[in-house]
Amino acid sequence: MTSTDITEEGEPRFVRLHIELVAQITDVEALKAAALQQVQNDEYMDDDERAQAVEAVEIDPSGSLAHFVDPLKLLGEVPGIELAQATWESAHTEFDPENEDWDLYESGDAADE
Template sequence: MLEVTERGELTDAALRRIEDDEFMPEEERAHAGAAVREDEAEALAYLVEPFQLIGEVPGVELVQASWSSEQADYDPDVDAWHLDEEDLDAEDGEEDGGEGRDG
């Protein structure tokens, strides 16, 4: 989960990225610009490259990436937003007993 704190900065950065993309056809550029202005998730998608995020993670090959997002009202007092035991163990540096995660 992330919080967009400066929507204008995010949108402007994405629009610059679109404008600077020399390989993007003009029709696609217009569509991309409109999408970025309407939705922060679209703006983020133009700035964050999934293949770069995965990079050289051992044992992982990214063959396809897609984005999805939804608006959520964050309330720090709601239990659903609290870390579960597994998250707390990971923060403390504890191992998971050698069991990997599927994903």
């Protein structure tokens, strides 16, 4: 946090939270079925959005995970917090747990944030 992030009262007003997760898909068909059900039950999607989401899930199951991310569930019951904006995506990635570039706890990045 920098001094420009602090209001005159000395309290931070907005905080950008970066979270990176790597998930292993162990059952593509189960994930697709659950994602399609999630899309069908989403009361906030209009018909065009729903059709695009179904097509995306069928084409690339790695995108299915995004349908289960709900920032309101993550922050919704935290006292003194109102979610101002949220964006997220899921995409296929090459993951090698033996490669030290993936060790977030050993790099200075995680400790610095």
